[in-house]
Amino acid sequence: MLKQLILENWKSFRYAELPLDPLTVVIGTNASGKSNMVEALEFLQRIGRGENIEAALAGDKTLSSIRGGVEWAALKPETKFTLNVLVNGKYTKADYLYTITVETKPHTQLLDESLTLIKHSLNKNEEPYIEKLFQTDNPSSNTPNITVHLYDTNIIKSQEFRRNRSILSQLIGLSMKMVEAINVVSQSLENIFILESIPSKIQNYSPLSDKLESDGSNIAGVLAALTEERKNEVELTLSHYIKYLPERDIKKVWAEPVGRLNTDAMLYCEEEWKPGEMRLIEAKIMSDGTLSFLAILTALLTQPEGSQIVIEEIDNRLHPSRAELLVRILREIGQKRKIDILLTTHNPALLDALGPEIVPFVIVAHRDSETGESKLTLLEDIDNFSKLFASYSLGDMTTKGAIERSLSRNE
Known part of the structure; x- marks a missing residue:
């Protein structure tokens, strides 16, 4: 399952970290970057299942385009972006860090990709054990292939792969350790499900x-x-x-x-x-x-266990009085089926229904007033959050603009 997403030069983000928990809530005003963040997960889902990198951005006969396509995938004036995702290991009790860098100009292609095993010691004072599983070479952007170094039982193997798809989706026939890593990360990416019901x-x-x-x-x-x-x-x-x-x-x-x-x-x-x-x-x-309610329920009940379900503006078309019911359902089914949920919302009734225990898992998307770049900030990391929380409910913080004013003063 996914533990963290890191965005570098992706759309409106220069750099941002998104922790992912069993229930993660992202709030923020319009055009703050919430949808851009969700589209990073959608892109990862597409390349994880082997889609062509350009098609994963621009769309094709079977895929819709991610908003802005290739042209707006990288933060202007950059011509490349990097997405990092930390995945919880299934059998080794370890984490995997998957990183992909894509060039958007002059060609749309893979520029760099790697997978790293991170084993944490039972002793918290000890540094984690880090082992590279594969790493691309630094190629010329004019070549159709890219060299990948595979670190397999202390033996480095080099192999050529096509640059139009992720290396992750092309790797087959490896050692058991590599197979486990590839399967866990690939499955975690493929099991990202973005729900935008119509x-x-x-x-x-x-x-x-x-x-x-x-x-x-x-x-x-x-x-x-x-x-x-x-x-x-x-x-x-x-x-x-x-x-x-x-x-x-x-x-x-x-x-x-x-x-x-x-x-x-x-x-x-x-x-x-x-x-x-x-x-x-x-x-x-x-x-x-x-129908919107049924779509949410059906996704929770039919997606594979271990999935990451993303629901933008989850409260659309639902009456505020049903917010508490919706929150209860998300928690009950998510916990029972081991499904993590990331949702975005503007609804103060829904935020209040989540209760104070959700505060550590609320992230605020906002724009830097000087650079215009999107940022992600944990709600409880805002300097005067304790004072805000003593004065307002979570829902009131959003409707009265208290969070945005506090962030603006901090910049």
Whole structure:
């Protein structure tokens, strides 16, 4: 699972560190850099599964472009960016530091990439054991290939790889130690899931599928394609939580195949409009809030365990009175399924529902008033945070602009 993301010359960031915990909350005003931060994780997810580096930024027939494409990927006037991600080891009880540097001009290609094993001693006073697993050579930017040094059981092997994809996605047939490292890091990147639900797309029929789309459009297809036992389990959980959302009582939510070939599916729910009167409702006429809520729930229940789920503006289309319910669901399902959640929000009701215990895991995205560069600051690292917290709730801090004023005075 991911432990930390470090951004260097990425979009609006000169340098920033984002710690990642089981539940991490990023707050900040519009244009503060929240979406740019999320897009760094999206880029890592794409190159982790082997996508072409240029396509991972600019999009292609199957991928949408990351905002700004190649042109705005690096902080201007820079022509390269670096992303570092710290990943928790699965078996070795160690961490892996994965680093990738991409050139955007004059070519869009890999410039540098490495993977390092970090083992921490039980004795806190001892320095961690650090071992390089692979490292690219410093190549000429005009060559299509790049040399990679593989450090395998004290033997250095050098091998040529293509520069249009990440080395991580090209490495195969290595020693057990290297296989474990590659698998753990690759899986952690592939299991990043960015949810930006679009209710109007969820309302349509969707093909059966084993992979949820980032816009939630194929919720019905994913649910209908589950094995019978798993489908019953997921739909019972959906029905359990969704009944607390609307004014009318939703008794049941499910999906089922439709059409002669049973290759598409539709999402349904059963509502009690008044005592004793039940109505069957298709997704086509469900509210946007209900569909957004179902998208969040479905992602939490169907993504692989160990995933990093990212939800931008999680409270969109949800009434503030449901904030406490949403927070409870995130915590319950996230903990049960070992899923880490990163969310961004402006909603003061949601922030207050998170409670004071969330404070160590709240990060503020903001812009430097002199340079215009985005920064990430832990909420409790703000100089006068104790005074702020004594005067305001977390929600009030955001609505009254107290956090931004404090950051501005600190610059």
